[in-house]
Amino acid sequence: ETGVTQTPRHLVMGMTNKKSLKCEQHLGHNAMYWYKQSAKKPLELMFVYNFKEQTENNSVPSRFSPECPNSSHLFLHLHTLQPEDSALYLCASSPIQGVNEKLFFGSGTQLSVL
Amino acid sequence: AQTVTQSQPEMSVQEAETVTLSCTYDTSENNYYLFWYKQPPSRQMILVIRQEAYKQQNATENRFSVNFQKAAKSFSLKISDSQLGDTAMYFCAFRSGGSNYKLTFGKGTLLTVNP
Numbered sequence: 001e002t003g004v005t006q007t008p009r010h011l012v013m014g015m016t017n018k019k020s021l022k023c024e025q026h027l028g029h030n031a032m033y034w035y036k037q038s039a040k041k042p043l044e045l046m047f048v049y050n051f052k053e054q055t056e057n058n059s060v061p062s063r064f065s066p067e068c069p070n071s072s073h074l075f076l077h078l079h080t081l082q083p084e085d086s087a088l089y090l091c092a093s094s095p096i097q098g099v100n101e102k103l104f105f106g107s108g109t110q111l112s113v114l
Numbered sequence: 115a116q117t118v119t120q121s122q123p124e125m126s127v128q129e130a131e132t133v134t135l136s137c138t139y140d141t142s143e144n145n146y147y148l149f150w151y152k153q154p155p156s157r158q159m160i161l162v163i164r165q166e167a168y169k170q171q172n173a174t175e176n177r178f179s180v181n182f183q184k185a186a187k188s189f190s191l192k193i194s195d196s197q198l199g200d201t202a203m204y205f206c207a208f209r210s211g212g213s214n215y216k217l218t219f220g221k222g223t224l225l226t227v228n229p
Contacts, residue, residue: 042118043205043219056216088157103217105159 003027006091006106013081014114021076021109023091029104031097032074034066037088037108049074050097081113116141116208120220127196128228134181135191135223137206145211148182148189153222154202162204165189167211196227 004025013019023032034046048056049068063085065077074091088110092103117140127133139148150162165173165182172180177197181190193200206220 040221042221043217045216090157090159092159102161102164103159107156107158110157 004091004093004104004106006089006109008109009107010110010112012112012114013078015081015083017081018077018079020078021089021091021111023074023076023106025072025091025093025104025106027093027104029093029095030071031094032068032071033092033094033103034074034076035090035092037090039087043090047076048097055097078111081111083113086111086113116143116210116218118206118208118218118220120204120206120223122223123221124224124226126226126228127193129196129198131196132192132194133196133225135193135204135206135225137189137191137220139187139189139206139208139218141187141208141210143210147209147211148180149207149209149217150178150180150189150191151205151207151219152200152202153205154199159205163191193225198227198229201225201227 007022031050033048036044036046045058046060047066052068063080067075088108090108091106094103119138146167148165151159152162153159163173163175163178165180172182177194179192203222203224205222208218
């Protein structure tokens with residue numbers, strides 16, 4: 001257990017649904033990240049928040065909407081997704097967004113879009 | 115842009131033996147950081163080992179060690195005395211030493227340790 005909790009663990013949704021992924025960390029970190037892990041592809045950084053401010057949006061489609069109400073919580077709101085969005089979505093945190101910090105990952109949400 | 119290549123999609127090793135996972139990267143920078151992450155079936159990515167490019171000495175963490183060849187841009191992971199719990203996906207990752215903090219990951223190598 002790394003102190004980063006993601007819910008739900010699995011999610012199946014239709015293309016017209018709206019759902020949210022939740023990430024919570026109990027490590028006192030100030031930076032939080034969303035990564036997308038697709039089969040046979042490298043992990044892709046989606047968003048970064050540092051001290052609740054979004055500092056990175058890696059050209060992610062607007063159907064993915066992140067929210068960081070405080071340094072301990074991170075959400076990913078999903079709407080009108082496409083089947084190709086099916087993937088494992090990983091949340092991570094680190095003390096600060098810096099050069100050499102260690103990332104602590106959650107166990108991910110396995111998303112299937114039908 | 116940096117790229118990270120893991121040329122071995124899958125590998126297997128017998129318990130107690132030694133295995134080496136390969137990783138190469140491409141960068142024009144001189145100062146950067148390299149990582150190996152492990153993702154077991156539980157899906158939680160865990161940092162295994164980290165290497166600073168300015169350090170000549172290879173990093174070691176218990177049974178895990180790296181062979182860092184800066185000129186060749188190679189960063190292999192050696193696992194000694196393999197254990198069943200080492201079965202996992204292993205990802206090599208690169209981070210610039212500059213203001214770009216992004217981690218660039220390879221596609222991963224699935225390692226299976228057989229009893």
